[in-house]
Amino acid sequence: MAPLVTLATCALNQWSLDFAGNLKRIKESILKAKAAGATLRVGPELEIPGYGCLDHFLENEVYENSWDSLYSILTDTSLHGIIIDVGLPLLHRNCRYNARAIILDGRILCLRPKLYLANDGNFREMRFFTPWNRPRHVEQYCLPPLVQKHQGCRYVPIGDVVLSTNDTTLAAETCEELFTPNSPHINMGLNGVEIFTNSSGSHHSLRKLDERIALIQEATRKNGGVYLYSNQIGCDGDRLYYDGCAMIFVNGEIVGQSSQFSLNEVEVVVATVDLEKVRAYRFAPSRGLQAVAAPEYERIDVDYSLSCDTFDLQQSTTPPRPPRYHLPEEEVALGPACWLWDYLRRSKAAGFFIPLSGGIDSCATATIVYSMCRLVIDAIKEGNEQVIADTQRIAAxxxxxPKTAEELCNQICCTCYMGMKNQSSKETRERAKALSERIGSYHTDADIDNVFDSTRNILTHATGFEPKFKVHGGSITSNLALQNIQARSRMVIAYYFAQELCEVRNRPGGGSLLVLGSSNVDECLRGYLTKYDCSSADINPIGSISKVDLKRFIAWAMTNFDMPILKDFIHATPTAELEPITAEHTQSDEVDMQMTYQELSIFGSLRKINHLGPYGMFLRLLEEWGGEGNLSPREIAEKVKKFFHFYQINRHKQTVATPAYHAESYSPDDHRFDLRPFLYPPVFQSWSFQKIDQRVEAMEKRQKQKETV
Structure with a gap:
């Protein structure tokens, strides 16, 4: 019987180009793993420089600095006695690779480059790196001179290798490789690999953890084996939030899982496993037949045992446990909140400024800030030294x-209701005030009529033309122009207040606030926002979250955060309040957009996730919305054409959209995630629309023929 093996994986809050901070966290995780008795430690993808360096990976200095950090790990004797799997970028034969260094007792055992690169959605790895698209190929890597001297040799193996220790066999795959159809772990397992490591830089999206867990479960359930999954956690300087959740699996069962959302900078998961269970699990003759025919890997012999030589009667295996998932509503509460905290503390800003309209979107933004404050207070109570130090600096x-979330919110969050006498309702003003009182924010109420009137009159004085709202007999053009004056004035005022409120409040050390945006993903998709209005901000925590999910989040927070005031926001009619309120007319978002938020969510998913153009979307919705008693083909056609018309004429707005927390896979974020033109041909003359019309006419013709028979 093989002795038991204790293994560790971790989630680290790395920051792009923070070499000193990243190195500190890496070393801390290794020491924690050693203290727990682990003989193998796995870390996140590219943990030395940080995953999100983007075009900095094209700079040779990043590679030199990464070797400096690795040299510090190699020469630190306190880190000896454990196999360390650490991620860094490498230059090899003038090609750049996303790689892992496997080291033991100050010596590099091998370098393992990533075989298949993530290159869709938020990821552009092939812009920076070359894939090692040669499974099982191994060659020699020439070490930097300083490392050569320490290593005692010029070369170490680089490639897709397997490590053979005295008591087991282990191998690595990296992030995207788990998601590919022919994952490396398949042939590795058939070659007798018992322990798989996976270093990831996997960002959070709503409901994404389910996919990760399912893939690892399936990999180890079919193949058997121990799988150590490591991931980055936190905001490393971009729109993405890496949600941690480092895990250890044995034969399809979870035996260790770290938190998915946390303010901790270092989380280490340790589990003790019995390798005999892996060997017993691989009993099927059909597996044996595939194993003897599987392609062979080059093995590197390592004179080291992962298991302990002594027989410890007290040692036992870590029992399986069910996976821990968060509800999507909780993900909205936790993911953007953790992202905001990292952004706030690392940007050195004094806090946040939120234009609070009394609607559900700005309400959701404010509630997420309050959720962040709750997490910070909990971390302070747990003694988190980094959070305490950051809070002492920010809450000046x-x-x-601060002892409560409300106290902290009052120090770092300022809200402002910017209303107009004839457009803003008493209800929205009161809701904004009540919400600010509940979360504890420093609240102001400012009327912007003077700014609106002054701006409107500039045109009248210059041209003699006096624009009017539609309800006062004005044109559609004038109606929209007057609404945009208000919207853009709010953006200017928001930044003015954000720069001055710290001085108004006599904040020690001064400072300025980050302006938070509050446009949701559906409004961005439809283009139902004013370019450079108060949706233009520093960052936007809800810019990639659907209205449907935001409502669910607010309903969840109403109970779980004890905020009954949120009920009023849920039942309020969504409105921009940019047109005068009369007895006959109150502005409504869904009436203005000519489609519902639920429909927008469906359109967005079909467009981005299912990759459907107008005609393809029409055919799909014929199946889902058509049939007896449902929408007619012509009604479906009109909805599809209307969506694409507004989407295409408003695409230009996404080119300047506020950087938003990425949460939804149908986000129209133009900066990186959703790359599309912003000048389209006239929509109603498009080829696809003609095909839709022809299909509708043919269906209506057949229907008439049936009715006359």
């Missing part, structure tokens, strides 16, 4: 740490 109004 008091020498004592």
């Amino acid at each position: 109004f008091s020498s004592e740490l």
Whole structure:
């Protein structure tokens, strides 16, 4: 019987180009793993420089600095006695690789480059790196001179290799490779590999953890084996939030899982496993037949045992446990909140400014900030030293740490209702005030009529033309122009207040606030926002979250955060309040958009996730919305054409959209995730629309023929 083996994986809050901080966290995770008795430690993808360096990976300095960090790990004797799997970028024969260094007792055992690169959606790895698209190929890597001297040799193996220790066999795959159809772990397992490591830089999207867990479960359930999954956690300087959740699986069962959302900078998961269970699991003759025919890997012999030589009667295996998932509503509460905290503390800003309209979107933004404050207070109570240090610097109004989320929110969050006498309702003003009181934010109420009137009159004085709202007999053009004056004025005022409120409040050390946007993904998709209005901000925590999910989040927070005031927001009619309120007319978002938020969510998913153009979307919706008693083909056609018309004429707005937390896979984020033109041909003359019309006419003709028979 083989002795038991204790293994560790981790989630680290790395920051792009923070070499000193990243190195500190890497070393801390290794020491924690050693202290727990682990003989193997796995870390996140590209953990030395940080995953999100983007075009900095084209700079040779990043590679030199990464070797400096690795040299520090190699020469630190306190890190000896454990196999370390650490991620870094490498230059090899003038090609750049996303790689892993496997080291033991200050020596590099091998370098393992990534075989298949993530190159869709948010990822552009092939812009920076070359895939090692040669499974099982191994060659020699020439070490930097300083490392050569320490290593005692010029070369180490680089490639897709297997490590053979005295008591087991292990191999690595990296992030995207798990998601590919022919994953490396398949042939590795058939070659007798018992322990698989996976270093990832996997960002959070709503409901994405389910996919990760399912893939690892399936990999180890079919193949048997121990799988150590490591991931980055936190905001490393971009729109993505890496949600951690490092895990250890044995034969399809979870035996260790770290938190998915956390303010901790270092989380280490340790499990003790019995390799005999893996060997017993691989009993099927059909597996044996495939194993003897599988392609062979080059093995590197390592004179080291992962298991302990002594027989410890007290040692036992870590029992399986069910996976821990968060509801999507909880993900909205936790993911953007953790992202905001990292952004706030690392940007050195004094806090946040939120234009609070009394509607559900700005309400959701404010509630997420309040959720962040709750997480910070919980971390302070748990003694998190980094959070305490950051809070002492940010919450500067008091020498004592805030004791409640409301106290912290008052120090770092300012809200403002910017209304107009004839457009803003009493209800939205009161809702904004009540919400600010509940979360504890510093709240102001400012009327912007003077700014609106002054701006409107500039045109009248210059041309003699006096624009009017539609309800006052004005044209559609004038109606929209007057609405946009208000919207854009709010953006200017928001930044003015964000720069001055710290001085108004006599904040020690001064400072300025980050302006938070509050346009949701559906409004961005439809283009139902004013370019450079108060949706233009520094960052937007809800810019990739659907209205449907935001409503669910608010309903969840109403109970779980004890915020009954949120009920009023859920039942309020969504409105921009940019047109005068009369007895006959109150502006409504869904009436203005000529489609519902639920429909927008469906259109967005079909467009981005299912990759459907107008005609393809029409055919799909014929199946889902058509049939007896449902929408007619012509009604479906009109909805599809209307969506694409507004989507295409408003695409230009996404080119300047506020950087938003990425949460939804149908996000129209133009900066990286959803690359599309922003100047389209006239929509109603498009080829696809003609095909839709021809299909509708043919269907209606057949229907008439049936009715006359």
